[in-house]
Amino acid sequence: MAVPLRDRLFYIYFLSMKTYLFTLSLAVFWSLLTPSFGVAQDIVAGKEKAAVCASCHGADGNAVLPIYPNLAGQSWRYLYIQLKDFKEGRRHNNTMSPLAASLSREDMINIANYFAAQPVKANPYVPDEGKMKLGKAKADETLCSMCHLGEFKGQNEIPRVAGQQYDYVMEQLRNFKSRTRTNDAGNMTSVAQTLSEADMDNLANYIVSLR
Ligand code: HEC
Ligand code: HEC
Numbered sequence: 001m002a003v004p005l006r007d008r009l010f011y012i013y014f015l016s017m018k019t020y021l022f023t024l025s026l027a028v029f030w031s032l033l034t035p036s037f038g039v040a041q042d043i044v045a046g047k048e049k050a051a052v053c054a055s056c057h058g059a060d061g062n063a064v065l066p067i068y069p070n071l072a073g074q075s076w077r078y079l080y081i082q083l084k085d086f087k088e089g090r091r092h093n094n095t096m097s098p099l100a101a102s103l104s105r106e107d108m109i110n111i112a113n114y115f116a117a118q119p120v121k122a123n124p125y126v127p128d129e130g131k132m133k134l135g136k137a138k139a140d141e142t143l144c145s146m147c148h149l150g151e152f153k154g155q156n157e158i159p160r161v162a163g164q165q166y167d168y169v170m171e172q173l174r175n176f177k178s179r180t181r182t183n184d185a186g187n188m189t190s191v192a193q194t195l196s197e198a199d200m201d202n203l204a205n206y207i208v209s210l211r
Helices: 005-057 076-088 096-101 105-116 129-142 166-177 187-193 197-209
Strands: none
Touching: 005 105, 076 096, 076 105, 129 197, 166 187, 166 197
16 A cells, blocks of 8 residues: 655654654763763873872872972863973973973873862971961962962962962972062062062961961
8 A cells, every 4th residue: 555655754754853853862962971071081091191290299199298299189270281381391390391391282181180180188287377377467468369269279270279388389489589480471470579588488388278
C-alpha cells in the first residue's frame, strides 16, 4: 500500500528533528561539562609537571624555606603571568628564569592550575604582635586592599599575599622599591617608594599572619 508523499516527508522531517534535538542536547551537555573538566585535566597534568618545582616550592606549593614563595592558593592567572614574565625576561631571577624558559604555554597553564588548587598551610614564622599592628595600620593607610582586596586575598592578576613567606615578601618589596622587579606596570613600584625598611618589616609581619 502506497504511503502518501505528505506522510513520508513528515516522517523524514520527524527523524531528522529527533537527530537534531539529540545532537543539540549533547552539545549543550558537553559545553556545560567541559569548563570544569578542562581545569580538572590541567590540575592532573600540572601535578606531574610540577614535580621539578617541589624542591623549593613544596610538592603542594607550600614553600620549604622562607626565601621561596608559596604558590598554593595563588590565583592561576597570576602564577601563569609570572612564569611567562620569567620566560620572556620581564621578570628576572637567576633560578627561575632558566626554569621558566623550558616550559611551554601549556605546561605553564597546567602547573598554574595545579598550584592554585592546593590549600595554603600556616607557615612556621611567628610574627611580632607590635609589628603586626603597625603593619595593619600602614596597609590601611596605603590602601593595599584597593588592589589586593581585604586581608590580601588577591584577585585575578593581583597576587594573594596572605600567609606568604616573610623573607620572600621583604625581598619583593625591596625589589619593587629599588626597581629590580618591574613587571608590575608601575603599581607596586610607586607604592614601595613610600615605604621605609621598618614599614616593610611591619607590613610583612602583618601579611604573614593572615590566613
Ligand atoms: C631551586 C629553587 C626553585 C625551583 C626548583 C623552582 N623555583 Fe620558582 N622560585 C624560586 C625563587 C628563588 C623565586 C623568587 C624569585 C624572585 O625573587 O623573583 C621563585 C618564584 C617563583 C614564582 C613567582 C611567585 C610569586 O609569588 O610571584 C613562580 C610562579 C614560580 N617560582 C614557579 C615555579 C615553577 C612552576 C617551578 C617548577 C617548574 C619552580 N618555580 C621551580 C625558586 C625555585
Ligand atoms: C595599585 C594596585 C596595588 C596596590 C595599591 C598595592 N599593590 Fe601589591 N601588587 C600589585 C600588583 C599588580 C602586583 C603583581 C605585580 C606583577 O604582576 O608582577 C603586586 C605584587 C605585590 C607583592 C609581590 C607578591 C608576590 O607574590 O611576588 C607584594 C609583596 C605586594 N604586592 C604587597 C603590597 C603591599 C604591602 C601593598 C600596600 C603597602 C600593596 N602591595 C599595594 C598591585 C598593587
